[in-house]
Amino acid sequence: KQEVTQIPAALSVPEGENLVLNCSFTDSAIYNLQWFRQDPGKGLTSLLLIQSSQREQTSGRLNASLDKSSGRSTLYIAASQPGDSATYLCAVRETSGSRLTFGEGTQLTVNP
Amino acid sequence: EAGVAQSPRYKIIEKRQSVAFWCNPISGHATLYWYQQILGQGPKLLIQFQNNGVVDDSQLPKDRFSAERLKGVDSTLKIQPAKLEDSAVYLCASSLVGWKDSNTEAFFGQGTRLTVV
Numbered sequence: 021k022q023e024v025t026q027i028p029a030a031l032s033v034p035e036g037e038n039l040v041l042n043c044s045f046t047d048s049a050i051y052n053l054q055w056f057r058q059d060p061g062k063g064l065t066s067l068l069l070i071q072s073s074q075r076e077q078t079s080g081r082l083n084a085s086l087d088k089s090s091g092r093s094t095l096y097i098a099a100s101q102p103g104d105s106a107t108y109l110c111a112v113r114e115t116s117g118s119r120l121t122f123g124e125g126t127q128l129t130v131n132p
Numbered sequence: 133e134a135g136v137a138q139s140p141r142y143k144i145i146e147k148r149q150s151v152a153f154w155c156n157p158i159s160g161h162a163t164l165y166w167y168q169q170i171l172g173q174g175p176k177l178l179i180q181f182q183n184n185g186v187v188d189d190s191q192l193p194k195d196r197f198s199a200e201r202l203k204g205v206d207s208t209l210k211i212q213p214a215k216l217e218d219s220a221v222y223l224c225a226s227s228l229v230g231w232k233d234s235n236t237e238a239f240f241g242q243g244t245r246l247t248v249v
Binding site: 024026042051053054056061062063064065066069071109113117118119120122123124125131 | 146165167174187201223243
């Protein structure tokens, strides 16, 4: 059974810092990995999708990497801003049945 | 392009009552997911449909939860009777299904926040 773990569970940083969120998964038989952002009381907004054949994807100040063989992904946020404060979730799409399995999330607070 | 629509946004019911949630996926998306997200946790898959067929319902508490997707488009999720521990946000998501599944992205609705008192 696929298990997805996110570390740390919570992170508080001052504005302007660069930071890294970690995601690990136990079964490398995946199609892709997706990073989502969730604001309080809201649904999930997709940030980046990395296909299993790719090593990284970039969007603005966000960069996500994927090492499928070791079961790890990182989300790098450059020059963090208070507006980045949210919960960040990673999810893997398994090759068996296309199930999408989530981690528990990292709650990020960026202090002005 | 319209996103995934869910209703209602909020619902408060007493335990042992029944409740239903509705989801309209993005047009043309064959795969539809229902997730339960308890406060402070990641979303947990309840059921996955491919068109109007069930692909995975292994984590659906079938004694009280049911879901259907008639005609392979809209879907409803029902809880009967509700328990206190069912208080959560219920998220619906949809995605295309194609042979290049590595590029398939899931899109989520705003969710329905259920409070059972």
